[in-house]
Amino acid sequence: MNAPTAALSRRVLDALRDLAPIIGVIAFFQVVVLQQPFPNFGSVFVGLLCVVAGLALFIQGLESGLFPLGENIAHAFARKGSVTALLAFAFCLGFGTTVAEPALIAIAAEAAEVASEAGAIAADEAARDGYAFSLRMVVALSVGVAIVIGVLRILKGWPIHRLIIGGYVLVTALTAFAPDEIVGVAYDAGGVATSTITVPLVTALGVGLATAIKGRNPMTDGFGLIAFAVLNPMIFVLTFGLIA
Amino acid sequence: MNAALDLATDFLGTVVGTVFDVAPIVAILVTFQAVVLRQRPANLRGIVTGFVCVLLGLSLFLIGLEQALFPIGETMARQLTEASVGGLAPEAGVDWRDYALVYVFAAAIGFAATVAEPPLIAVALKAEHVSGGAIGAWGLRIAVAVGVAVGVSLGCFRIVTGTPLPWYIIAAYVVVIAQTFRATKTIVPLAYDCGGVTTSTVTVPVVAALGLGLAASVPGRSPLIDGFGLIAFASVFPIMSVLGYSMTVSWIARRRQAKRSIEDAA
Numbered sequence: 204m205n206a207p208t209a210a211l212s213r214r215v216l217d218a219l220r221d222l223a224p225i226i227g228v229i230a231f232f233q234v235v236v237l238q239q240p241f242p243n244f245g246s247v248f249v250g251l252l253c254v255v256a257g258l259a260l261f262i263q264g265l266e267s268g269l270f271p272l273g274e275n276i277a278h279a280f281a282r283k284g285s286v287t288a289l290l291a292f293a294f295c296l297g298f299g300t301t302v303a304e305p306a307l308i309a310i311a312a313e314a315a316e317v318a319s320e321a322g323a324i325a326a327d328e329a330a331r332d333g334y335a336f337s338l339r340m341v342v343a344l345s346v347g348v349a350i351v352i353g354v355l356r357i358l359k360g361w362p363i364h365r366l367i368i369g370g371y372v373l374v375t376a377l378t379a380f381a382p383d384e385i386v387g388v389a390y391d392a393g394g395v396a397t398s399t400i401t402v403p404l405v406t407a408l409g410v411g412l413a414t415a416i417k418g419r420n421p422m423t424d425g426f427g428l429i430a431f432a433v434l435n436p437m438i439f440v441l442t443f444g445l446i447a
Numbered sequence: 448m449n450a451a452l453d454l455a456t457d458f459l460g461t462v463v464g465t466v467f468d469v470a471p472i473v474a475i476l477v478t479f480q481a482v483v484l485r486q487r488p489a490n491l492r493g494i495v496t497g498f499v500c501v502l503l504g505l506s507l508f509l510i511g512l513e514q515a516l517f518p519i520g521e522t523m524a525r526q527l528t529e530a531s532v533g534g535l536a537p538e539a540g541v542d543w544r545d546y547a548l549v550y551v552f553a554a555a556i557g558f559a560a561t562v563a564e565p566p567l568i569a570v571a572l573k574a575e576h577v578s579g580g581a582i583g584a585w586g587l588r589i590a591v592a593v594g595v596a597v598g599v600s601l602g603c604f605r606i607v608t609g610t611p612l613p614w615y616i617i618a619a620y621v622v623v624i625a626q627t628f629r630a631t632k633t634i635v636p637l638a639y640d641c642g643g644v645t646t647s648t649v650t651v652p653v654v655a656a657l658g659l660g661l662a663a664s665v666p667g668r669s670p671l672i673d674g675f676g677l678i679a680f681a682s683v684f685p686i687m688s689v690l691g692y693s694m695t696v697s698w699i700a701r702r703r704q705a706k707r708s709i710e711d712a713a
Contacts, residue, residue, distance in 0.1 A: 268497015
């Protein structure tokens with residue numbers, strides 16, 4: 204077997220291993236606990252083949268495309284030495300990847316429904332759409348700011364735990380004052396803002412920057428960008444709930 | 448034949464959807480490369496091929512999930528939450544013990560979905576590479592998956608009991624802060640990151656279906672208010688489990704060393 208075929212078959216095997224638990228859990232609950240037959244076995248089987256092939260392809264593309272690209276950009280910015288350009292890029296990356304995120308669109312629509320039911324906004328379509336749109340903008344803005352803070356931290360070498368713990372304290376304080384119906388939405392907004400393509404790019408960017416800048420350690424300084432992208436939306440959405 | 452045609456149309460539709468999702472990212476990358484950095488990235492061909500692989504792979508992955516796992520997973524979440532209240536009179540009140548099967552299912556599906564989560568695989572690979580193998584990709588993913596399992600299960604318990612979400616999340620923060628000061632410095636940023644990467648393509652739809660199903664079937668809960676919060680659980684508890692995993696590993700190493708030095712002294 205030649206090298207590319209060997210690499211590809213290893214990826215497929217890895218993908219099978221990664222998916223075995225979820226297939227196992229669903230099969231177990233379906234057959235043993237709920238005691239029901241598998242519905243249309245044929246289409247499920249084809250679907251599973253798609254999932255395995257898709258995951259193998261994705262990981263292949265990650266290693267040959269997304270990771271090198273993220274690191275390339277990090278090194279190019281480090282060579283260029285313009286902090287403003289780097290921060291502008293960081294903001295655009297955070298904002299641009301979040302604003303169109305399908306999970307966020309879904310959660311914003313649900314949140315608008317909650318708000319109109321709670322009487323916080325008028326109970327008509329226009330008010331709900333407007334609310335959902337502002338919420339999406341707030342979350343996208345918060346992720347843009349988060350990546351900027353995260354990149355600044357890498358540049359300055361600030362210890363991450365102080366910033367994160369400070370964020371936790373802020374979330375706790377804001378929770379006490381924010382209206383009840385926004386709290387659940389705000390807490391969930393942190394989790395949905397990080398998508399499958401953003402995460403590898405942002406991680407590679409952070410690790411690349413920490414490698415390229417003298418005196419930074421890729422392990423302690425390179426990771427942590429995603430953490431800000433989770434925490435910041437909570438702070439921004441809670442504040443939005445206080446103001447709106 | 449018809450089924451194959453349907454699948455092909457679905458696939459094309461998903462590819463178009465994914466391309467639209469990725470378009471802003473590509474636009475930003477291209478603009479900054481061309482206008483600010485003013486250079487072609489090294490090995491452009493490899494990067495473009497990689498991007499195409501990612502797009503096709505993600506589309507195949509999503510369509511397969513839609514076809515095979517999500518419909519069963521969602522029906523299952525609904526059936527399990529309904530089955531649990533089956534024998535109860537509506538005015539009997541809610542006893543959290545009636546939902547034992549739901550907690551077990553939540554933990555199992557939380558664990559399994561996390562293991563299959565593509566962004567987590569990406570971060571774990573990166574961590575293994577950067578740490579020179581000191582952090583194993585597989586070990587890290589298992590630790591994160593255990594955290595999600597505990598988190599989602601506890602989140603279901605919260606929906607059933609109707610206790611306030613902030614209590615749990617703020618208590619979790621206190622534990623994370625305490626762990627931060629005890630854990631090895633190098634693991635802390637990675638552990639914080641693990642909270643965000645777990646809630647993505649596979650986990651969010653399954654967990655959201657579970658939360659909504661549960662909030663709709665438990666008497667006195669509203670899916671609109673109580674359905675939220677599971678994602679929050681799934682993004683805090685992995686931080687705890689990764690820090691815990693790292694602390695356990697270094698504790699075992701220290702103990703072994705202490706034992707050895709005692710033996711040496713004797």
